[in-house]
Amino acid sequence: MSDTFVVVGIGADGWAGLTDRARDELASATVIYGSTRQLALLPEVGADLRAWTSPMSEHLRAVLDDTHPTDVHILASGDPMFHGVGTTVVRAVGAERVRVLPAVSSASLACARLGWDLTDVGVVTTVTATVDSVVDALDDGRDLLVLSRDASTPAAIAELLNDNGFGWSMMAVLEQLGGDRERVVRGVARDWDAAPGDPLNIVAVSCVGPRRARTPGRPDDEYGHDGQITKQPIRALTVSALAPSRRQLLWDIGSGSGSVAIEWLRAEPTGRVVAFERDASRARQLDDNARQHGVHGRITVLGAAPETCGAAPEPDAVFIGGGLDDELLDVAWAALPSGGRLVANAVTVENQTLLTAWHARHGGALRRFAVETVAPLGSMTTWRPALPIVQWVVDRA
Structure with a gap:
């Protein structure tokens, strides 16, 4: 087994957004795993680039279990320890065998664009959970960031907000954050009719609706x-x-x-x-x-x-x-x-x-x-x- 797995966070800005240390790591790598989109962000490097096969979880498990003569480099979106593959790798092989080089997380970028205080924002993922999991986080006056599974997620969130009495909530879909194709689409959930955009997006929701206490004793x-x-x-x-x-x-x-x-x-x-x-x-x-x-x-x-x-x-x-x-x-x-x-x-x-x-x-x-x-x-x-x-x-x- 290799001594180390090196997990490098990369944003939509690609190579230009990496630190010198992260670039040096990838430039010296022998093999780099990542999604097809992530690997396309790299310039010519000497490493063997290997795209994840589907399902990614099984491919990753095989990579972590296999014997490797050298360190293995893995690309992750943004901060690998924020709803990312870095957490999965650490849990599987132990922190002592993993080095993580984070980039700015999508949540940090979204809050920077919106002017939100990240410490006061709820984060929900639909990447590994169904859209209905967002319901648990809804509450009047709360700001949420929803990590999208794909381009269809924003419309599904708008429908869910309407079905649960939060139709007047403001929504913003932030696509390709940090990249040269960054775009923000805004609207109100009850009137949401935007066509599906880029699959790399995060949905911001300013909740307007009923107050939903977390204390037990619901009607x-x-x-x-x-x-x-x-x-x-x-x-x-x-x-x-x-x-x-x-x-x-x-x-x-x-x-x-x-x-x-x-x-x-x-x-x-x-x-x-x-x-x-x-x-x-x-x-x-x-x-x-x-x-x-x-x-x-x-x-x-x-x-x-x-x-x-x-x-x-x-x-x-x-x-x-x-x-x-x-x-x-x-x-x-x-x-x-x-x-x-x-x-x-x-x-x-x-x-x-x-x-x-x-x-x-x-x-x-x-x-x-x-x-x-x-x-x-x-x-x-x-x-x-x-x-x-x-x-x-x-x-x-």
Whole structure:
């Protein structure tokens, strides 16, 4: 294996935009990998230029696994560590075997053109995710940069903005940033009719629409469901009890509509969820809800628990909202690592008794929630109580 992979960032301005150090690296290279577009930006160099084949991920994996007599040079767009191939290479072979020479990122160039403060801008990629992932980032008054997959992305974003109540948002499509073919197309999402332009583009969005808090407890009518849904007040308490944190994985057992899983993901944008749902129609509804809320790319839906639990990675937290019994609790408890958290909700007396027994065995906090809502009673109003919920919250020692 070669000692080093050298990842060189290159912008649309090509060779002229590179630092002297980056030029020297490429001039002395033996083999250079990159996209056809990136390789075309280079002048005559002595290296063997090799374009990525499709799918690029498989070709890159083969290059990283292969034995090379000399260092391997890889071209990346802009800053290789900003949604770029540099991150993939480092994760695969280790930082000690990678040298990264960054260029200016597309986000920095876009903010320079727009006069935006990069520290106050949200960045979403559709290069490795579907366009519906942008929904999760929408909020009134927020500025977003969307990294496009291709020339069709801007129109898809405009459609998504309209479908989600953000039709008055301002859009700017910035093409070939930094190059001699740089172009900026501006407009409003609701009137967007620009023809597809250059595939190398980034979309800037100044959001105008409803305020969308990331805190748990969204209205029940924002989810499609057949009645199997953790209601808004209990859902807020449940996600709060689960305490989502950076890069954690949640098992959502008996997921139903997926409302708890979705709000876990919205509360922590780096989180992931494996949802277990035995009913096929509910699983499809869960998938639709995840797409609607822009978190589809971070949730995996499996079948019934505990039968399919062995196919899931180790969780950082487990929520049990349905199918509660001793066997399921045994499997969930065994799957949790030290410090992992389990939250279980019970409605029936039998399941509440079960949680009481497990609480006596393992400790934690046992709480009973009763929620009442004002409702009509004839010509007057009264308080309508929902079924009380017993919730057990415990961290594995």
